[in-house]
Amino acid sequence: MQDIVIAPSILSADFARLGEEVENVLKAGADWVHFDVMDNHYVPNLTIGPMVCEALRNYGIEAPIDVHLMVEPVDRIIPDFAKAGASYITFHPEASKHVDRTIGLIKEQGCKAGLVLNPATPLSVLDYVIDKLDMVLLMSVNPGFGGQSFIPHTLQKCQQVRRLIDERGLDIRLEIDGGVKVDNIEEIAACGADTFVAGSAVFNADDYAKVVHSMKENAAK
Numbered sequence: 001m002q003d004i005v006i007a008p009s010i011l012s013a014d015f016a017r018l019g020e021e022v023e024n025v026l027k028a029g030a031d032w033v034h035f036d037v038m039d040n041h042y043v044p045n046l047t048i049g050p051m052v053c054e055a056l057r058n059y060g061i062e063a064p065i066d067v068h069l070m071v072e073p074v075d076r077i078i079p080d081f082a083k084a085g086a087s088y089i090t091f092h093p094e095a096s097k098h099v100d101r102t103i104g105l106i107k108e109q110g111c112k113a114g115l116v117l118n119p120a121t122p123l124s125v126l127d128y129v130i131d132k133l134d135m136v137l138l139m140s141v142n143p144g145f146g147g148q149s150f151i152p153h154t155l156q157k158c159q160q161v162r163r164l165i166d167e168r169g170l171d172i173r174l175e176i177d178g179g180v181k182v183d184n185i186e187e188i189a190a191c192g193a194d195t196f197v198a199g200s201a202v203f204n205a206d207d208y209a210k211v212v213h214s215m216k217e218n219a220a221k
């Protein structure tokens, strides 16, 4: 099992002050920046692209940037994000015609690759590709918006993916995205997750450090 990572989703940050917000959340103890890319096609919302990722790098953000692509088709935007400074690039199998090829493309571009499973996406999508992944991301809400409630069946799914990872002796991350809070992170971690995206729980709080530290403490219990 890997170290615990807290990855605040900038979807809930104040976009008018994004550089400062990201700087503050990292100073507060966050490990990664979770960067939600939505295209108003694969998901019913529109957010930010590679230019904003590059702007964060130019602003001096050095932490890993975890780019979550909710974009269809996905392949053509991958090189742009790699150039813009993405560390991890994750995508949804429904948004790629050739999942194995898309994983290869992300790695060729020098980034770490992750596959994202929606709440209703079966684990069988991992069968022939899990060995090539650096991360599995389980959505615990339907993608498109911050501030939704955690879907409880994700816990069981998380246990199943943890078992799969361990049985195959893989050293990859298991990330959960959606509705992660200070008061449910312990239960999620107990199901085998090691990487936690939290948007509204962090950015809607007055004290980022307090939330990030409580999350880390509870996840490590």
Ligand code: DX5
Pocket: 009, 011, 012, 034, 036, 068, 141, 142, 143, 144, 145, 146, 147, 148, 177, 178, 179, 180, 197, 198, 199, 200, 201
């Ligand atoms: C949803 C996004 C999430 C979201 C998480 O499509 O992928 O990253 O911003 O936000 P919270 O933590 O508020 O559920």
Ligand code: ZN
Pocket: 009, 034, 035, 036, 068, 177, 197
């Ligand atoms: Zn996300």
